[in-house]
Structure formats: C-alpha cells, structure tokens
Amino acid sequence: MSTPFTTVAGVTVDTRHWIGGERVASAGTFTDTSPIDGAVIGEIARGTEAEAAAAVAAAKAAFPGWAATPRAERARVLHAIADGVEKRLEELAVVETTDNGALLRSHRRGVMPRVAHNFRFFADWLLRLDHEDFETRGHTNHVSWDPAGPCVLITPWNAPLMLATWKVAPALAAGDTVVLKPAEWSPLTASLLADIAAEAGLPAGVLNVVQGYGSEIGDVLTSHPDVRRISFTGSVPTAQRIAASAAARLTPLSLELGGKSPLLVFADADLDLAVDLAVEQYDNAGQVCLAGTRLLVEETVAAEFTRRFVDKAARLRQGDPRDEATDIGPTIHPRQLEKIDGFVQRALAAGARAVVGGHRRDGQYYAPTLLTDVAQDSEIVQEEVFGPVLTLQTFADEDEAVRLANGTRFGLAATVVTGDPARAERVTARLVAGTVWVNCFFVRDLQAPFGGSRQSGVGREGGTWSFDFYCDLKNTVTAPKGWQDHG
Incomplete structure (x- = not known):
C-alpha cells in the first residue's frame, strides 16, 4: 500500500x-x-x-x-x-x-x-x-x-x-x-x-x-x-x-x-398521515430493508391518495447529502444504480406506469419513483429493489389487502394506516411480518425483537x-x- x-x-x-x-x-x-x-x-x-x-x-x-x-x-x-x-x-x-x-x-x-x-x-x-x-x-x-x-x-x-x-x-x-x-x-x-x-x-x-x-x-x-x-x-x-x-x-x-414490505392504507385512514408515511419510504434513497415499498391503498381513496402523494413527492429535494436542505441523496454505487434502473425499465416495458420519476438523474442519483399498473406476480412487486422505487396497488376489502400484503416470499415489516382500532387489530394479526407499525413508521426500541419471517x-x-x-x-x-x- x-x-x-x-x-x-x-x-x-x-x-x-x-x-x-x-x-x-x-x-x-x-x-x-x-x-x-x-x-x-x-x-x-x-x-x-x-x-x-x-x-x-x-x-x-x-x-x-x-x-x-x-x-x-x-x-x-x-x-x-x-x-x-x-x-x-x-x-x-x-x-x-x-x-x-x-x-x-x-x-x-x-x-x-x-x-x-x-x-x-x-x-x-x-x-x-x-x-x-x-x-x-x-x-x-x-x-x-x-x-x-x-x-x-x-x-x-x-x-x-x-x-x-x-x-x-x-x-x-x-x-x-x-x-x-x-x-x-x-x-x-x-x-x-x-x-x-x-x-x-x-x-x-x-x-x-x-x-x-x-x-x-x-x-x-x-x-x-x-x-x-x-x-x-x-x-x-x-x-x-x-x-x-x-x-x-x-x-x-x-x-x-431482504424485505418487500407493504404499507396498507384503508379508506378510514388520515390520508395526510398516510401520504407522509408513504413518502418517508424514500428515506436514504430507498436503501432501507424495512421500507414499505408496496403501497396498498383501498380503491375508494386511491385517486385522492395518489394526487396528494404526487404533490408531496414533487417537493422533495434530491442532491448533495451534506446540504441540510437535501431530502434524498445518491445511491451507494454505480452497480446499485444499474440494478435499480433495470428493475424500473423492465417494469415499464411490462406495462407499468411511472406516476413519479422512473429515470436516472446525473451521477449516482435516481429519481424518486412511483409505479402503478403493476401485477401482483410481477418482478417489481415480488423482488427487493433497494432504491427509491415504490409501487401502488389497490384493494377492495380487508381480505384482499391481507392477501396482497402477504403475497411475497418476504416478511420483514408492514405498516397499517387506519382510523379504526378494531380493524388495526384484525389486520395486524393476519400479517406475516417481524415488525408491524400502525399509523407510524420506523419506531424502534432495542427492547423489542427485530427480525424477519419467511425469507x-x-x-x-x-x-x-x-x-x-x-x-x-x-x-x-x-x-x-x-x-x-x-x-
């Protein structure tokens, strides 16, 4: 040396x-x-x-x-x-x-x-x-x-x-x-x-x-x-x-x-809270194992949720992480950037729609991305991207929400946003996850067990x-x- x-x-x-x-x-x-x-x-x-x-x-x-x-x-x-x-x-x-x-x-x-x-x-x-x-x-x-x-x-x-x-x-x-x-x-x-x-x-x-x-x-x-x-x-x-x-x-x-964690938003949820929690999943340029990258939104509020999400995501500042005003920094390595973009481009080619982002920026920066029109069995829904890429799917009722949420090989975490305590109790009991947050995200105490189920x-x-x-x-x-x- x-x-x-x-x-x-x-x-x-x-x-x-x-x-x-x-x-x-x-x-x-x-x-x-x-x-x-x-x-x-x-x-x-x-x-x-x-x-x-x-x-x-x-x-x-x-x-x-x-x-x-x-x-x-x-x-x-x-x-x-x-x-x-x-x-x-x-x-x-x-x-x-x-x-x-x-x-x-x-x-x-x-x-x-x-x-x-x-x-x-x-x-x-x-x-x-x-x-x-x-x-x-x-x-x-x-x-x-x-x-x-x-x-x-x-x-x-x-x-x-x-x-x-x-x-x-x-x-x-x-x-x-x-x-x-x-x-x-x-x-x-x-x-x-x-x-x-x-x-x-x-x-x-x-x-x-x-x-x-x-x-x-x-x-x-x-x-x-x-x-x-x-x-x-x-x-x-x-x-x-x-x-x-x-x-x-x-x-x-x-x-x-790895994780492919769901974030479930029910129609009785505080939508502003739900949007805040969803946009928070872009933290650390999406390079967080616990991130709720699969947004599952009850169909009756999906349009309004999406409108508010797009508006809030547009205000995020991406750039030099040493700047106090920056919200999202770069991806860790050129190889990781290639991997992220590969996932997104294959999803777009398969029929997904980029409501937000969907492309690279200069250097090792990837635009915060939200993809809709994605199938449950698609690669972008099933595999961990580990970048600032979220998907949005809708559900009609609790049963469908739980089915979609549990419908991957992972089981690290889940987030549930609802205004009904009884619903929260019912749904969380059925979710396969090591950690479940209700109306919050990333609250961690070292006294609590941390780890994942399945793979x-x-x-x-x-x-x-x-x-x-x-x-x-x-x-x-x-x-x-x-x-x-x-x-």
Whole structure:
C-alpha cells in the first residue's frame, strides 16, 4: 500500500485491518469511492484468507480473558466506547456521509447518537440479564448465559456503523470476541470504531476488523472451525451461501435479510398521515430493508391518495447529502444504480406506469419513483429493489389487502394506516411480518425483537433475544440434599 491512511473531510482514517490490537496491511487494496460525486476516497486494505484467519485466531486467543471479565467491567468498557462515539460524533457523521451517501443531518441527529445508544443499551441490559430460579420437585433450576466464543459479524453498506453496532455491542456485552467484516462499499467507520474501542480500553483481539470482498474472504470466516456464531445482514442469495458454508459445522446463524414490505392504507385512514408515511419510504434513497415499498391503498381513496402523494413527492429535494436542505441523496454505487434502473425499465416495458420519476438523474442519483399498473406476480412487486422505487396497488376489502400484503416470499415489516382500532387489530394479526407499525413508521426500541419471517431472516435481535443468540444458555439443576459437611 502506498499509504495506510486517507483523509475524509479533515478526518484521518486508517485504511488497514485491525487484528489483535494492531494495524495490519495487505498486499493488495481496493478502491473506495464516494457516491456523492464518484471521487476516490482511499485505497483500502484488501483482505486475503491469511488476514481473515489471523483475525479469527486473534479473537480465539482473546476470548478466555474477555469471557472471564466480570459483567460490570464489560459494561464499563461498552459505556466507554459509547463515550468515544459521542466525542467523535461529528467525525463519524461526515466520514459515513462521504462513504455511503446518506444524509449528513440524519447522521448527526439520529444515526450516530443511536450508535452510542447501542453500546449503552446492551451494557445496561447485561447488568439486568437474569432469569428467576425455579423449582422442579424440590430441585433448583438456575439459568445462565455463557459466552459462546468468537463471532463473525458481516454487515451491510446502507447504515454501516449503526447496523454493525447492533451486532458488535451485544456480542461484546455477552462476553464474546468479534471479527467484523464491513461492506466493501462503505468500510471507513468500522475502522474508526476500532480506534474508538481501543481508546476505550477494549483488550486486544476482542474486536477485529477485516476489510475486503466477501467472495475472497467470506468462506474462511463462515466455515472456520473456531467461529461459534455468525450474524449477517444483507441479501438472501448471500445468506444462502453463508448458511451453506456454516452448515458443515452447524455454526448458529442470525440472518436479517431482504424485505418487500407493504404499507396498507384503508379508506378510514388520515390520508395526510398516510401520504407522509408513504413518502418517508424514500428515506436514504430507498436503501432501507424495512421500507414499505408496496403501497396498498383501498380503491375508494386511491385517486385522492395518489394526487396528494404526487404533490408531496414533487417537493422533495434530491442532491448533495451534506446540504441540510437535501431530502434524498445518491445511491451507494454505480452497480446499485444499474440494478435499480433495470428493475424500473423492465417494469415499464411490462406495462407499468411511472406516476413519479422512473429515470436516472446525473451521477449516482435516481429519481424518486412511483409505479402503478403493476401485477401482483410481477418482478417489481415480488423482488427487493433497494432504491427509491415504490409501487401502488389497490384493494377492495380487508381480505384482499391481507392477501396482497402477504403475497411475497418476504416478511420483514408492514405498516397499517387506519382510523379504526378494531380493524388495526384484525389486520395486524393476519400479517406475516417481524415488525408491524400502525399509523407510524420506523419506531424502534432495542427492547423489542427485530427480525424477519419467511425469507426475510432467521432469528431475532434486541434485548434478551440478542443474548440468547450470542450466548450458550445453560440450566443448572441442583438437588436439595446431598452436600457433604466440609465444616
């Protein structure tokens, strides 16, 4: 490598791996570019099988000491990491905006504060993690959460640091050690996290960061005999490859995968609220797994809903995400832009109508798009686009609404907009989804289980569910008698 550092908006970022408490270079690099303008950000260490194996070895070596660290001390270190995130919040925000193109105002006000909260929440939850002892025929049952071992965490590019720390924080709190593999399209804040964790006093080898392409190092990480847990957020095809790799050793998996979530609008809904929630699905240029990209609107109000939607969408400002006035930034990468446009153009060729957008803009920007006249079995309705593209279908009654809503292979989330509490209860009970919002969207609490049904995932994250995954649960049964007198 010509230089092990790059400077982003005045912030110095080390572009090498972080393994065993040290910076480690690779023979090769890959180029990281900004979606804002296509400019080269830096040359990033391109991990090989050797670096991946070294990271697992470092995590294995560090595991006994970290697992034996008292809960209170682990919690203290996690709070210190949160302190470091808050201290460097502005730096993290500007680096991540440059790297993945999401709005700077969102990073400052919501995303990076949530990163710190992830560490604080799981630190505090660790200290209250408990199961009341219970008796069986006079025998005492005691449930405990034992650290499982080294974990491989593979994270996506759409909210790089927040989604990484959803996994890193509970894994560290549980007493596990971590090999973090960030997405190659947005690797920089993972490197900064390594610095912050080291400054907070996290022992060497407890957190390792390996950069590179999943096709080159993924199998080493996911099939390694010393890895005890694998958590992945991303696409279904990649998850299938990871699952196949992990299967030989029966390594437990947590998979948060794609979505094709419905947003149901009933005739008794507050239409202004419904339109606000629908337009909100363009957040992060539609690169949100939870986004309600399938608008299902009761036919008696569909025309009025569409009119209001078009009017509100026309007021969105798309442009440089560093500008406070911008509502929608760019797509992450030229390949993603091609994928989005391919979906839209095939839909238009098949008879869909673009009520809003339907085309590229300069650079890596795709116009917010709403397509109507789409069939339930069409590609644009069935497959995840992961861009600022929504479809609109109508329904006649609750039964049809539920049938359409459940009519894909996914089941990540759903949103219901109605003015009738009884209807909300009926409909939500019938929806296949890991999370359902009623008259709101994206209200997330780390106490709640998060994950998907069907091909949207395996397992749940959040609260005790995270510890259930990152730990080996043990039940110790003690007889009421039989102790020897050692007096």
